[in-house]
Amino acid sequence: MIFKVPRGTQDILPSETWKWQQAEKIINEVCDIYRYKEIRTPIFEQTELFQRLVGETTDVVQKEMYTFTDKGDRSMTLRPEGTAAVVRSFVENKMFGYPDQPVKLFYTGPMFRYERQQAGRYRQFVQFGAEAIGSADPAIDAEVIALALDVYKRVGLTKLKLVINSLGDTECRIAHREALIAHFNPHIGEFCSDCQSRLEKNPLRILDCKVDKGNPLIASAPSLADYLNETSAQYFADVKGYLDDAGISYEVDANLVRGLDYYNHTAFEIMSTSEGFGAITTLCGGGRYNGLAEEIGGPSAPGIGFAMSIERLLLAMAAEGKSFEAEPVLDVYIVTLGETARRPGFKLLGALREAGIRSDMDYMDRKMKAQMKSADRLNARTVVLIGEDEVAEGVALLKNMADGAQVKVPVAELVQKLKETLIG
Incomplete structure (x- = not known):
């Protein structure tokens, strides 16, 4: 019998692994400069952790998770993303009691999502992420964004675009939710079954639907920007102000909602603008997730973070004609x-x-x-x-x-x- 690598995965051979090592070396150096410390969490967690924190109405939880029942009849899931496990560890290990706050962490490791394989997108992929937990200061939002951009710049990328948006606080989200329901409800029959089931549970997910993204009702949907209260609007203005102070260019996209339920206030994506990079231009995404620690029994610990694919980082380098120094020679x-x-x-x-x-x-x-x-x-x-x-x-x-x-x-x-x- 001939065995082949599982669909959606890849062997990274010695002729390529040195490039990954160089990328990880730069990541470690940048995180050290920013004073982010490495954390290593298990590759699998209790399924309920991702259901509660990532969101039951997301594509990740509904369609993409690798879930299994262990010998103790417990439902376990290979981690589809890194933030939920980091927040779990933050709460379980009482990092909220550390004298230095916020707690700044980063991780690099494999994640697992059952999705259609595309260029730079696999069912097992390697993700680098950073999280700052314990501060609601808009300056830390700008710092996290700067860290992500710094990694890309240090590997030589120049054709980048930062897109940001505000998802507001709970009050804003409730008002916007009601407006979305009223907007989509008369025509919900035109949408896919997933969107129909999300209308009452989480209508914001309709805006992120891959099947109905061309429906004109999505383009004309009420903008969350119109429902920001004074506090949320000021917070977003402060984040933009800090980005301006750091000399970081950005575009505001009112339709940017991200694919996970836990985000509030700041949301952002970093994209490649290099020609020929491919249809999926997003390299990195993240945002603020106040309330996540409380969701699993922890104290109030507002946080913000991002995740980036190492595979897509290397693809972006190739698209721009960038490369690392040659593999070390033999002495x-x-x-x-x-x-x-x-x-x-x-x-x-x-x-x-x-x-x-x-x-x-x-x-x-x-x-x-x-x-x-x-x-x-x-x-x-x-x-x-x-x-x-x-x-x-x-x-x-x-x-x-x-x-x-x-x-x-x-x-x-x-x-x-x-x-x-x-x-x-």
């Missing part, structure tokens, strides 16, 4: 000639690695010519040749692969010599 390749040289060569390999020098040798018992070709393919900077004569003399032959220069060096001095020439 030393040891070529051994004859059985007598094998053990000394292997011993030298260990000494080089202990000194922090990237080293390798042949394990296929190949001839000298084949070993030299292998060193060339691996972009080795230096080749160390050891044969029976060199073993007898207690020396090794160093060959600089850039200019072909060769020099004999006593084995006792070899590691220090290579440290000086390769590491400085």
